[in-house]
Amino acid sequence: MPTDSEVACFEAGIKFGTLYHQFTGTPVDRESAPGLERAMEEAIENQPHCVEASVTIREDRLDDAIDPAIGYTELRGPLMDAEITVVYEGITARTRMELEEGYPRMRVERVERE
Template identity: 40%
Template sequence: MRVEERELFKSYFKNLTPRERAVFEGGITLGALFHQFVGTPVSLKNREILERAIEESMRNQPCVQDISVKIVGDLKEDEYISLEGKMLDVKLKVKVENTVASLRLKYIEELNYPLMYVEKIEEK
């Protein structure tokens, strides 16, 4: 991005505090990840490279500082399934200025729901 573009880009977010911007960008990235990759064929053979590829694609998103993706659940030898939301365990850190939001996507059994939430927001 050129300087003028960067300034224009920033101007769209001047109405948000760093905390608000961090959770906004974190929300986008979790929503994007879930809806981009749910449905992907996954087996014991490609689970690991898929985890890494999801991480690396999401590192492109604005303000992502770090991300770890685990595909959980029992995959059987010689079978593949379509990736489901409940199989995703994602830890995401989003940094805006000195604020770092730690977010999570994780299946919560009591809710029967793959929940996206904010674990903590810190000033570094």
């Protein structure tokens, strides 16, 4: 049987899978980015055991990615940073996704008992 800590980390991984794969490809520009950030946060927070989600579409990367001919780009992992906190059976898993060496790396930051 997995430990409560392992389940909490697994749950966080599920949330990142949803965040990354559900929203990748969404058309985004500077005006729509804040609304898309909120929509992603709310969608992830609706999932079981998630107590907090924070998504930032990085304006500096977004500006570089926007195709001037059409005025927008498709959301991709390297354009966003995210933090997700999951609580399961008194265990808190704090996780993060951020660009590392050109790749959006998802990792567990801390696991602690409340």
